[in-house]
Amino acid sequence: MTSGLELSHFTAALIFALCASVVFGICLRPLEVDPKTGKDNPLPMIKYGAYCFAMFVGGVILAGWVMWLLKR
Amino acid sequence: MANATKTQNGAPAKSAPAAKIQSPPFTAQQAGIIAAAWLLPGAGHLIQKRWIRGFLLMAAIFTMFICGLKMEGKIYAFNTGDLLEILGFFGDLGSGGLYLLARTMNWGHGNIARAVADYGTKYIIVAGLLNIVAVVDAYHIYIGKKR
Numbered sequence: 271m272t273s274g275l276e277l278s279h280f281t282a283a284l285i286f287a288l289c290a291s292v293v294f295g296i297c298l299r300p301l302e303v304d305p306k307t308g309k310d311n312p313l314p315m316i317k318y319g320a321y322c323f324a325m326f327v328g329g330v331i332l333a334g335w336v337m338w339l340l341k342r
Numbered sequence: 343m344a345n346a347t348k349t350q351n352g353a354p355a356k357s358a359p360a361a362k363i364q365s366p367p368f369t370a371q372q373a374g375i376i377a378a379a380w381l382l383p384g385a386g387h388l389i390q391k392r393w394i395r396g397f398l399l400m401a402a403i404f405t406m407f408i409c410g411l412k413m414e415g416k417i418y419a420f421n422t423g424d425l426l427e428i429l430g431f432f433g434d435l436g437s438g439g440l441y442l443l444a445r446t447m448n449w450g451h452g453n454i455a456r457a458v459a460d461y462g463t464k465y466i467i468v469a470g471l472l473n474i475v476a477v478v479d480a481y482h483i484y485i486g487k488k489r
Protein backbone atom coordinates (compact mmCIF):
# COMPACT_ATOMS: atom_id res chain seq x y z
CA MET A 271 0.00 0.00 0.00
CA THR A 272 3.01 2.30 -0.16
CA SER A 273 3.77 2.20 -3.88
CA GLY A 274 3.42 5.98 -3.89
CA LEU A 275 0.71 7.97 -5.63
CA GLU A 276 2.07 11.23 -6.97
CA LEU A 277 -0.68 13.78 -7.37
CA SER A 278 -0.40 17.48 -7.98
CA HIS A 279 -1.99 19.73 -5.38
CA PHE A 280 -4.84 20.58 -7.74
CA THR A 281 -5.54 16.95 -8.66
CA ALA A 282 -5.57 16.00 -4.99
CA ALA A 283 -8.04 18.82 -4.31
CA LEU A 284 -10.23 17.69 -7.24
CA ILE A 285 -10.38 14.08 -6.01
CA PHE A 286 -11.13 15.30 -2.51
CA ALA A 287 -13.89 17.59 -3.80
CA LEU A 288 -15.43 14.86 -5.94
CA CYS A 289 -15.58 12.24 -3.19
CA ALA A 290 -16.82 14.67 -0.53
CA SER A 291 -19.45 16.09 -2.91
CA VAL A 292 -20.82 12.62 -3.68
CA VAL A 293 -21.28 11.88 0.03
CA PHE A 294 -22.67 15.34 0.80
CA GLY A 295 -25.09 15.17 -2.12
CA ILE A 296 -26.43 11.79 -1.03
CA CYS A 297 -26.52 12.29 2.71
CA LEU A 298 -27.25 15.97 3.26
CA ARG A 299 -30.08 16.34 0.78
CA PRO A 300 -33.16 14.09 1.14
CA LEU A 301 -34.54 12.15 -1.77
CA GLU A 302 -37.76 13.83 -2.86
CA VAL A 303 -40.87 12.34 -4.35
CA ASP A 304 -42.22 13.85 -7.53
CA PRO A 305 -45.80 14.89 -6.62
CA LYS A 306 -47.04 14.34 -10.18
CA THR A 307 -45.65 10.89 -10.87
CA GLY A 308 -45.11 9.65 -7.29
CA LYS A 309 -41.64 8.45 -8.24
CA ASP A 310 -38.36 9.20 -6.52
CA ASN A 311 -36.68 12.33 -7.78
CA PRO A 312 -32.92 12.35 -7.14
CA LEU A 313 -32.44 15.71 -8.87
CA PRO A 314 -32.05 17.71 -5.60
CA MET A 315 -29.25 15.33 -4.55
CA ILE A 316 -27.45 15.77 -7.85
CA LYS A 317 -27.87 19.54 -7.74
CA TYR A 318 -26.59 19.76 -4.18
CA GLY A 319 -23.63 17.51 -4.96
CA ALA A 320 -22.75 19.68 -7.97
CA TYR A 321 -23.11 22.80 -5.81
CA CYS A 322 -20.74 21.35 -3.18
CA PHE A 323 -18.24 20.37 -5.86
CA ALA A 324 -18.33 23.85 -7.38
CA MET A 325 -17.86 25.42 -3.93
CA PHE A 326 -14.92 23.14 -3.12
CA VAL A 327 -13.15 23.77 -6.41
CA GLY A 328 -14.04 27.46 -6.45
CA GLY A 329 -12.70 27.79 -2.92
CA VAL A 330 -9.45 26.12 -3.93
CA ILE A 331 -8.99 28.44 -6.91
CA LEU A 332 -9.90 31.51 -4.85
CA ALA A 333 -7.52 30.51 -2.04
CA GLY A 334 -4.81 29.93 -4.63
CA TRP A 335 -5.19 33.43 -6.02
CA VAL A 336 -5.27 34.94 -2.52
CA MET A 337 -2.01 33.18 -1.66
CA TRP A 338 -0.50 34.34 -4.96
CA LEU A 339 -1.42 37.94 -4.08
CA LEU A 340 -0.03 37.58 -0.56
CA LYS A 341 3.23 36.25 -1.95
CA ARG A 342 3.74 39.24 -4.27
CA MET B 343 -45.98 26.41 44.88
CA ALA B 344 -48.41 24.26 42.94
CA ASN B 345 -48.69 26.82 40.19
CA ALA B 346 -44.97 27.43 39.96
CA THR B 347 -44.90 26.20 36.39
CA LYS B 348 -47.69 28.57 35.32
CA THR B 349 -47.38 32.10 34.03
CA GLN B 350 -49.30 35.03 35.54
CA ASN B 351 -52.33 34.53 33.30
CA GLY B 352 -52.55 30.88 34.20
CA ALA B 353 -51.10 29.49 30.99
CA PRO B 354 -48.52 26.76 31.35
CA ALA B 355 -44.93 27.96 31.30
CA LYS B 356 -42.88 27.22 28.20
CA SER B 357 -40.35 25.29 30.24
CA ALA B 358 -42.97 22.62 30.94
CA PRO B 359 -43.81 20.84 27.65
CA ALA B 360 -47.48 19.98 27.24
CA ALA B 361 -46.80 16.44 26.05
CA LYS B 362 -43.58 14.53 26.25
CA ILE B 363 -42.34 13.47 22.82
CA GLN B 364 -41.94 9.72 22.72
CA SER B 365 -38.86 8.61 20.83
CA PRO B 366 -38.95 5.12 19.34
CA PRO B 367 -37.02 2.47 21.27
CA PHE B 368 -33.54 1.62 20.07
CA THR B 369 -33.74 -1.91 18.65
CA ALA B 370 -31.17 -4.54 17.77
CA GLN B 371 -31.97 -4.05 14.08
CA GLN B 372 -31.08 -0.38 14.34
CA ALA B 373 -27.81 -1.28 16.04
CA GLY B 374 -27.18 -3.81 13.26
CA ILE B 375 -27.72 -1.19 10.56
CA ILE B 376 -25.32 1.20 12.31
CA ALA B 377 -22.68 -1.51 12.80
CA ALA B 378 -22.91 -2.71 9.20
CA ALA B 379 -22.78 0.83 7.81
CA TRP B 380 -19.75 1.60 9.97
CA LEU B 381 -17.87 -1.61 9.23
CA LEU B 382 -18.38 -1.48 5.46
CA PRO B 383 -18.96 2.00 3.99
CA GLY B 384 -22.20 2.05 2.00
CA ALA B 385 -23.48 -1.22 3.48
CA GLY B 386 -26.14 0.57 5.51
CA HIS B 387 -27.74 1.78 2.30
CA LEU B 388 -27.20 -1.48 0.43
CA ILE B 389 -28.96 -3.49 3.16
CA GLN B 390 -31.96 -1.22 2.73
CA LYS B 391 -31.87 -1.72 -1.04
CA ARG B 392 -30.66 1.78 -1.84
CA TRP B 393 -28.31 0.28 -4.38
CA ILE B 394 -27.11 3.32 -6.31
CA ARG B 395 -26.59 5.46 -3.24
CA GLY B 396 -24.88 2.59 -1.44
CA PHE B 397 -22.43 1.90 -4.23
CA LEU B 398 -21.72 5.60 -4.75
CA LEU B 399 -20.97 6.06 -1.05
CA MET B 400 -18.81 2.95 -1.04
CA ALA B 401 -16.88 4.13 -4.10
CA ALA B 402 -16.33 7.63 -2.71
CA ILE B 403 -15.16 6.50 0.74
CA PHE B 404 -13.03 3.62 -0.57
CA THR B 405 -11.43 5.94 -3.13
CA MET B 406 -10.51 8.49 -0.49
CA PHE B 407 -9.16 5.90 1.91
CA ILE B 408 -7.12 4.01 -0.70
CA CYS B 409 -5.77 7.23 -2.26
CA GLY B 410 -4.77 8.33 1.24
CA LEU B 411 -2.85 5.12 1.81
CA LYS B 412 -1.26 5.29 -1.65
CA MET B 413 -0.08 8.81 -0.88
CA GLU B 414 1.63 7.37 2.22
CA GLY B 415 -0.77 9.02 4.62
CA LYS B 416 -0.55 8.19 8.29
CA ILE B 417 -3.04 5.99 10.12
CA TYR B 418 -3.34 7.06 13.74
CA ALA B 419 -3.38 4.51 16.52
CA PHE B 420 -5.06 5.09 19.86
CA ASN B 421 -3.01 7.63 21.75
CA THR B 422 -3.25 10.05 24.64
CA GLY B 423 -0.68 12.51 23.39
CA ASP B 424 -1.19 15.51 21.16
CA LEU B 425 -4.80 16.67 20.79
CA LEU B 426 -4.60 16.65 17.00
CA GLU B 427 -3.37 13.06 17.05
CA ILE B 428 -6.26 12.04 19.33
CA LEU B 429 -8.73 13.71 16.96
CA GLY B 430 -6.97 12.09 14.01
CA PHE B 431 -7.48 8.70 15.63
CA PHE B 432 -11.22 9.30 16.04
CA GLY B 433 -11.45 10.53 12.46
CA ASP B 434 -9.65 7.44 11.19
CA LEU B 435 -11.81 5.19 13.35
CA GLY B 436 -14.87 6.37 11.44
CA SER B 437 -13.76 4.28 8.47
CA GLY B 438 -14.67 1.16 10.43
CA GLY B 439 -13.56 -1.99 8.64
CA LEU B 440 -11.11 -0.11 6.44
CA TYR B 441 -9.38 1.26 9.52
CA LEU B 442 -9.28 -2.13 11.22
CA LEU B 443 -7.88 -3.71 8.04
CA ALA B 444 -5.20 -1.05 7.69
CA ARG B 445 -4.19 -1.42 11.33
CA THR B 446 -4.12 -5.21 11.04
CA MET B 447 -2.00 -5.08 7.89
CA ASN B 448 0.24 -2.43 9.43
CA TRP B 449 -0.38 0.07 6.64
CA GLY B 450 -0.16 3.84 6.90
CA HIS B 451 3.10 4.80 8.56
CA GLY B 452 3.23 8.22 6.96
CA ASN B 453 6.20 9.84 5.29
CA ILE B 454 7.16 13.33 6.40
CA ALA B 455 9.62 13.65 3.50
CA ARG B 456 6.75 13.80 0.99
CA ALA B 457 4.42 16.80 0.88
CA VAL B 458 1.65 14.72 -0.62
CA ALA B 459 1.78 12.30 2.32
CA ASP B 460 0.20 14.97 4.50
CA TYR B 461 -2.66 15.14 2.01
CA GLY B 462 -2.93 11.37 2.33
CA THR B 463 -3.31 11.65 6.08
CA LYS B 464 -6.13 14.14 5.62
CA TYR B 465 -7.76 11.94 2.99
CA ILE B 466 -7.84 9.02 5.43
CA ILE B 467 -9.31 11.15 8.22
CA VAL B 468 -11.94 12.68 5.94
CA ALA B 469 -12.88 9.22 4.60
CA GLY B 470 -13.69 8.26 8.19
CA LEU B 471 -15.69 11.41 8.80
CA LEU B 472 -17.65 10.94 5.56
CA ASN B 473 -18.41 7.38 6.60
CA ILE B 474 -19.89 8.69 9.85
CA VAL B 475 -22.15 10.98 7.80
CA ALA B 476 -23.16 7.94 5.71
CA VAL B 477 -23.89 5.91 8.87
CA VAL B 478 -26.18 8.63 10.21
CA ASP B 479 -27.95 8.82 6.84
CA ALA B 480 -28.49 5.05 6.77
CA TYR B 481 -29.93 5.20 10.29
CA HIS B 482 -32.29 8.00 9.33
CA ILE B 483 -33.51 5.99 6.35
CA TYR B 484 -34.09 2.98 8.59
CA ILE B 485 -36.18 4.87 11.15
CA GLY B 486 -38.17 6.54 8.37
CA LYS B 487 -36.89 10.05 8.88
CA LYS B 488 -35.60 10.06 5.30
CA ARG B 489 -36.39 8.10 2.18
